[in-house]
Amino acid sequence: MKPFQYTRLSTQDLASGTTLRDSTILAGGTNLIDLMKYGVEKPDRLADIGKLPYAQIEESDEGLLLGALVTNADTAYHSAVKKTYPLLHKAILSAASAQLRNRATNGGNLLQRTRCYYFYDTAMPCNKREPGSGCAAINGFNRIHAILGTSASCIATHPSDMCVALAALEAEVHVLRKGATLVIPFDQLHRLPGDHPEKDHNLEPGDLITHIQLPTEGFSDHFEYLKIRDRESYAFALISVAACLKVSEGKIEDIRVALGGVAHKPWKLKKVEKEMIGKVASTDNFQFFAERLIQGAQSFGTNDFKILLVKRAIVRALNSALNPS
Amino acid sequence: MLNIGNKQTRVDGPQKVTGKATYTADIAAPFYHAYVLQSTIACGSITAIDTTAAEAFEGVKAIFTHLNLPERLKNKVDYTDPLAPPGKPFRPFYNNTILYNGQPIALVVAESFEQARYASKLIKVTYEEKKFKGSLAENLKNASADRAPEPAKNRGDFTKAFKNSDYTIIREYRQSRNYHNPMEPHATSVEYNSDGNIVVYDKIQGVASSLKYLKGVFGLGADSVRVKSDFVGGAFGSGLRPQYQLFMATLAALELKHNVQMVMTRAQMFSFGYRPEVIHTMKLGCSKDGTLTALSHKTVGETSTFEDFNETIVDWSGLLYKCDNVNLEYELTPVQSYTPLDMRAPGGVSGVYALECAIDELAHEAGIDPLEFRRKNYVDYDQNENKPFTSKELKACYARCEEVFNWNNRKSLAKTDPHLLLGYGMATGSWEALQQPASVALSMNEMGTFTIKCATADIGTGTYTVMSQIAADKLGVSLDKIKFKLGDTAFPDSPIEGGSWTVSSVGSAVAAICEKFQYRIFDVWKRNNPEYQAVAFEAISFQDAKLKYGSKTFAFTEIMQQASKDELSIAHSEAPADGQDTHSGYAHCCVMVEVTVDKELGIIKVPRLVNVSAAGKIINPKTAENQLLGSMIWGLGMALREEGMVDSRYGRVMNANFAEYHIAVNADIHDIHTEFVEEHDDKVNPLGAKGVGELGIVGLAAAISNAIFDATGKRLRKLPMLLDDVLEV
Structure with missing residues (x-):
């Protein structure tokens, strides 16, 4: 890999913010180091945030505050997560392998990069890796690619499972920006590719994710995380569905559905969810909801199957959430 | 107490689990590390290669390309190895011609691996690119029997018998390309001694092959080179032929007069041999009572443009069942890639996949239980060679498998999940028993x-x-x-x-x-x-x-x-004793599988796998079972997971990593059971033992395919079988 300068940040370093602005942030390293070996990421400076004080999970009246440096494994197995946010527990454990979850951090999970085959191969054109070089995936292999919110320059997906659950739960992301904490609704953290697929998210250089705030409502009675993939473990989602329901007398009181594996960000439409409030929680209505949620979906050849599959997956997940076994 | 027949724990087990077993990359010496730069085009030539920046990079000791390959390696040099197929073996850095995407085009030698790897990225290569001519499917017009060895002799009159059959099928089956991916990547460590002699530690399935190659290429005398390989972390055929890291590390060691080590990255493990993509055309006919009357098996496989890699594929169709009218054809098609390479049960896996799917289809047409159909067409001599078998207890395998799997009551097993379709399938497997x-x-x-x-x-x-x-x-x-x-x-x-x-x-x-x-x-x-x-x-x-x-x-x-x-x-x-060629030696097995298919989501799972094998005297039931389990798991991977994704525009493998090239993982494997039946064999060799390293993978993909049909009514006829293939059933 390209030689780089390594700094381990202390709390004092944070105050100035300069190091963060000029550096690539290293947390668990499970994605970044890999990308550096491939030559996809070529940072001159790494700022290791591993010793910063964001490695706790704190319970409060506002919900659960997940430190950005808590590992995915510790988050998934935290008693409050298991009890109140079983959706998040399930989503995290569906991801990667035990070894990776033991090392990967919550903040890093949010900022992991796409698994697009062409993004990973520096010999191939990729607008995300090399803006302006073109997109080889659109007319190439796109089995793991997006069907929603794509652009002519990029059809990559965000690969996280955890983020799909966080989107469904409507978590908030706490970001340290110029010494102050900025609260970003989860929906606004990631972005669609548009003409700038090199930008995965809306953070600015120097920003540091410090926490993820889970709201008090965890939908622990009616939830499902359904992940469909090409093998039973250690594979990224072809499609995943995080579904949450609140039902009263057979009618939908609240519904949250976020999709993974279909877009550049977890796909969730508040407007469509709102339309469902008060309707009967039935397969027919779930089907209607699925159609609305993926309206405008477009596929690219080897991911054609996703349009049918995602609809069925949404219905399955909502039915499972409705009738927990 | 006798050891033969005992479930003896591996004598090298403690070394392996404590890290004391020294694999090739573990050899400790002050090494320079070598890293290969690979081409990014599949066809054309290098017009310029600028190594200035790479040479100037810290720690770099030397860079080798076609521009500075020592002249002595170009003239009258023998690049073959004992298992080289017909053709001209690949010669690294021989000239500026690009034969395949991922071809090694430069070798960087540096003090550390990371220095070498990064310096390789500083090399600027200019190509004159020609269009990649596509994979097997795009090149079928170039398929030729002339490049392939002749299969077993045709017998009877297939055309007439097929015409007169009561039930017939004509089917095409396709298999995608598979890559080996042993746990241990290929590696070579060369110790350069002060007297100019070298000791070469190589990842290889036989040190004599490496030695032959080194003598031929580098003109080394028997006294000046010794090849060692104490431990090999899986090979499956990928170590049958010396791979390019042997050339690279030896070249660098001899030129620099220094110890050199080269360890391939996982991605580079996709830059040489593989199990080739093949297309089978099967024509089978039987009479009303299920007697197999006509069988034709034609296979077209891919090879490289420079070697005619071949496997024994179609012969298996002439061997496994009694049939008097058989037609076998085998053709090769060159594609712009590296030469394929034997992979666990080479040829057998492919031929038997197509045959056992087709047999299942024909049995279904005839309305006969697939196990019954196979018993009906049982054969106890080798029809290809017209010889008796040294032993063949396949009938006992069928019987025991039937019992263990509860084949006859399989349909009565209750479904537990309304979303799931249940299916059962079987196949016969076989592999040569050679000495x-x-x-x-x-x-x-x-x-x-x-x-x-x-x-x-x-x-x-x-x-x-x-x-x-x-x-x-x-x-x-x-x-x-x-x-x-x-x-x-x-x-x-x-x-x-x-x-x-x-x-x-x-x-x-x-x-x-x-x-x-x-x-x-x-x-x-x-x-x-x-x-x-x-x-x-x-x-x-x-x-x-x-x-x-x-x-x-x-x-x-x-x-x-x-x-x-x-x-x-x-x-x-x-x-082998004189007269051993009067008999044919084969091990046999029966495999039965249970699958579930999610009706709406297409997810295919294999809750149960049973294999019963007949393989002569089993010297160590534990290591034998290990072999069976490993090969069955790979068979599942072949059936449902593995696919080398070659982009038809670039000729480049796009999933050259463990995240996207899906080998089966623990979670994919549920109940898996193996057994051996008694098989006495006093002819196959003095021990009466047949090898089991390959047997378990043969037939398994067909059994899963047949079970998916049983569950869904859909014949997929391709490998791997993915969830979207059954989505619209």
Whole structure:
């Protein structure tokens, strides 16, 4: 890999913010180091945030505050997560392998990069890796690619499972920006590719994710995380569905559905969810909801199957959430 | 207690699990590290290659390209290895021509691996690119039987018999390209000695192959190079031929006069051989009662543009079932890629996949249970060669598998999940039981420890263990008195470890040399004890490291104190017995599987796999079961997971990593059961043992495909079978 300068940040370093602005942030390293070996990421400076004080999970009246440096494994197995946010527990454990979850951090999970085959191969054109070089995936292999919110320059997906659950739960992301904490609704953290697929998210250089705030409502009675993939473990989602329901007398009181594996960000439409409030929680209505949620979906050849599959997956997940076994 | 037949734990197990087993990349010496830069186009030529920045990078010692390859490596140099197929072997850096995407085009040697890797990225390459001509499907017009070996002879009149059959099927089956991916990546560590000689540690399935290649390419004499390979972390055929890292590390070591190590990255493991993509056309006919009357199997496989890699694929269709009218055709199509390479049960896996799917389809057409159909067309002699088998207990496999799997009551098993469709499938599997000539040397020390040497390999199969077991029993000593040594060109010759023939070949040699040494002990004993001059060899026995005669015992160590130094060492070469070619040797198995298919989501799972095998004498049921399990799991991977994704625009493998090239993982494997039936074989080799390294993967993909049909009513006829293939059932 390209030689780089390594700094381990202390709390004092944070105050100035300069190091963060000029550096690539290293947390668990499970994605970044890999990308550096491939030559996809070529940072001159790494700022290791591993010793910063964001490695706790704190319970409060506002919900659960997940430190950005808590590992995915510790988050998934935290008693409050298991009890109140079983959706998040399930989503995290569906991801990667035990070894990776033991090392990967919550903040890093949010900022992991796409698994697009062409993004990973520096010999191939990729607008995300090399803006302006073109997109080889659109007319190439796109089995793991997006069907929603794509652009002519990029059809990559965000690969996280955890983020799909966080989107469904409507978590908030706490970001340290110029010494102050900025609260970003989860929906606004990631972005669609548009003409700038090199930008995965809306953070600015120097920003540091410090926490993820889970709201008090965890939908622990009616939830499902359904992940469909090409093998039973250690594979990224072809499609995943995080579904949450609140039902009263057979009618939908609240519904949250976020999709993974279909877009550049977890796909969730508040407007469509709102339309469902008060309707009967039935397969027919779930089907209607699925159609609305993926309206405008477009596929690219080897991911054609996703349009049918995602609809069925949404219905399955909502039915499972409705009738927990 | 006898060791043969025991579930003996691996003698090298403790070394492996404690990290003390030194694999090629573990060899510790002050090495320079080599890293290969690969082409990013599939076809064309290099017009310029600028290494200035890379050469200037910290730690870089040398860069090799086609521009500075030593002249002596270009003229009258033999790049073949013992298993090279017809054609011209790939010659690294020979000229500026690009033959495939991912071709090694420069070698960077530096003080550290990371320095070499990064410096390689500083090399600027300019190409004149020609359009990639596509994969197998786009090149079928170039398919030719001339490039392929002739299959087994046709027999009867297929066309007429097919026409007159009551039920017929014509089907096409496709298999995608598979990559080996042993756990240990390919590596070579070259120690350069002050006298100019080199010791080469190579990942290889037979050190003799590396040695032959090094002699041919670098003109090294037998005294100036020694090849060693103590441990191999899985190979599956990927180590049958020397791979390019051997060339690279040796080139750099000789030119720089320094120790050099090259370890391939996982991505680079996709830059050489693979199980080729093939397309099968099957035409089968049977009579109303299910008698197989006509069978035609045509296969077209891919090879490279420079070598005609071939496998025995279609012959299996002439072998497995009784059929009088058989037509077999095999063609090769060159594509712009590296040459394919034997992969676990090469050819057998492919041929039997197509055959066993087609048999299932025909049985279904005829309305006959697939197991019954196979029994009906059972054959007890080799129709391709017109010879009897050395042994064939496949009927017993069918019966036992039927019982263990509960095949006859399979449909009554209750469904538990309304979303799931349940299906059951089966297939027959088979693999050759061959013996090759092998040589061994044995010596005994004053402590009564026996050292046996042979240039064979242990690619994870258990050679160390099994050979120790055989020797311990034959010599009448405990296992800890046997030190079996392998993987060194200084040891007696061995066949390469492949073809599931190591137990049969090296094992027979070990058994024979131990018997020979019994006579040696016997002779010395008589010499020193004149009173026993008249005792016949048959009157004595060997137990507990002692010679026993009547009630008297004599410790080997005491007897051999009187032996001369020469008498303590012995050499032996064993070859298949004359007349062995009058019979055909094969191991057989029956595999049954249960699948579930999610009706709406297409997710395919395999809750149950049962394999019952007949493989002669099983020397070590534990390592044999390991082999069966591993090959069955790979069979599942082949059926449902593995696909080398070659982009038809670039000729480039786009999933050259473990995240996207899906081998089966633990979570994919549920109930898996293996058993062996009794099979007595006094013809196959002196041990009566058949190898099981490959058997378990043969037929498995077909059994899963057949089970998916049973569940969904859909014949997929392609590998791998993915969830979207069954989404619209």
